[in-house]
Amino acid sequence: MKYVLITGATSGIGLALARVFARKGFNIVMVSSSEKHLVRARRSMNERFENIKTEIIVQDLSLAGAAKRVYNKVSEMGIKIDILVNNAGYGLIGSSESIDMDKDEKMLYLNIITPTCLCKLFLKEMYKRGKGKILNVASTASFQPGPYNSTYFASKSYLYSYSRAIRHEAKGRGVQVCTLCPGTTGTRFFQKEGINTPIWAMSVGKVAEYAVEGLENNKEVIIPGTWNKIFRIIPSTLKLKVISMMKIKGH
Ligand SMILES: NC(=O)c1ccc[n+]([C@@H]2O[C@H](COP(=O)([O-])OP(=O)(O)OC[C@H]3O[C@@H](n4cnc5c(N)ncnc54)[C@H](OP(=O)(O)O)[C@@H]3O)[C@@H](O)[C@H]2O)c1
Numbered sequence: 148m149k150y151v152l153i154t155g156a157t158s159g160i161g162l163a164l165a166r167v168f169a170r171k172g173f174n175i176v177m178v179s180s181s182e183k184h185l186v187r188a189r190r191s192m193n194e195r196f197e198n199i200k201t202e203i204i205v206q207d208l209s210l211a212g213a214a215k216r217v218y219n220k221v222s223e224m225g226i227k228i229d230i231l232v233n234n235a236g237y238g239l240i241g242s243s244e245s246i247d248m249d250k251d252e253k254m255l256y257l258n259i260i261t262p263t264c265l266c267k268l269f270l271k272e273m274y275k276r277g278k279g280k281i282l283n284v285a286s287t288a289s290f291q292p293g294p295y296n297s298t299y300f301a302s303k304s305y306l307y308s309y310s311r312a313i314r315h316e317a318k319g320r321g322v323q324v325c326t327l328c329p330g331t332t333g334t335r336f337f338q339k340e341g342i343n344t345p346i347w348a349m350s351v352g353k354v355a356e357y358a359v360e361g362l363e364n365n366k367e368v369i370i371p372g373t374w375n376k377i378f379r380i381i382p383s384t385l386k387l388k389v390i391s392m393m394k395i396k397g398h
Pocket residue numbers: 154155156157158159160161178179180181184185206207208209234235236237238257284285286287328329330331332333334335336337339
């Protein structure tokens with residue numbers, strides 16, 4: 148049976164993706180920093196899906212060497228990953244100089260370095276097998292700078308760019324790389340940033356369904372929701388003003 152590895156699979160978009168993949172018959176490897184969250188998520192998966200296996204790996208992905216440790220753990224388990232989903236991530240709100248540097252550094256590690264290293268490690272293996280898929284979860288934040296959320300927006304621009312670049316490298320080698328760019332989605336993301344979830348947030352189930360369908364159709368950039376597709380083409384100068392207002396007001 149096939150395996151999907153999902154980082155940040157204990158809540159929000161990651162957990163919703165795990166459910167969609169499980170319904171399609173995939174075994175799941177869930178990765179997160181919290182054993183408690185993972186055990187709870189695995190229990191809920193086992194209750195819903197009897198015919199698949201759910202494995203867990205506890206790893207804080209904001210630490211140096213995290214990707215290598217996850218990769219080695221998967222090898223020790225004797226599992227071959229068919230689909231890698233780089234989903235774990237969060238943002239920090241405030242003017243750049245006011246955000247604690249250590250916190251920002253960890254966030255950048257989680258949003259940039261770890262997904263890059265996981266791609267590098269699993270790509271090598273996928274190329275050897277001549278098949279595999281990667282879904283990198285960026286954001287509509289990738290499409291412009293985000294004042295008062297600056298490092299988060301920049302980290303998502305990085306992932307968007309890196310992911311699209313390796314997709315081109317993978318052409319003709321049997322491996323697909325797709326980039327998911329959700330807009331505002333109803334998860335604990337905003338609560339963790341210390342602001343209210345906007346009322347227009349898309350349902351996490353819809354985002355996950357659309358994402359998996361996009362991956363199945365090998366879409367280069369997957370943007371769930373019509374408004375999010377429109378948002379992409381609005382001029383950056385206008386978006387910068389709106390984003391500033393939203394982040395300052397929400398904080
Ligand atoms: N919600 C939105 O509006 C939105 C929009 C665009 C893009 N996104 C992106 O979607 C992805 C998922 O976010 P979400 O909205 O689903 O948020 P969420 O519900 O807060 O989920 C975040 C997941 O990341 C994991 N995580 C956080 N820090 C971690 C760490 N240091 N090491 C390992 N795992 C860690 C969390 O698990 P533990 O707490 O158990 O470690 C959790 O499973 C993120 O990359 C986010 O940037 C979200």
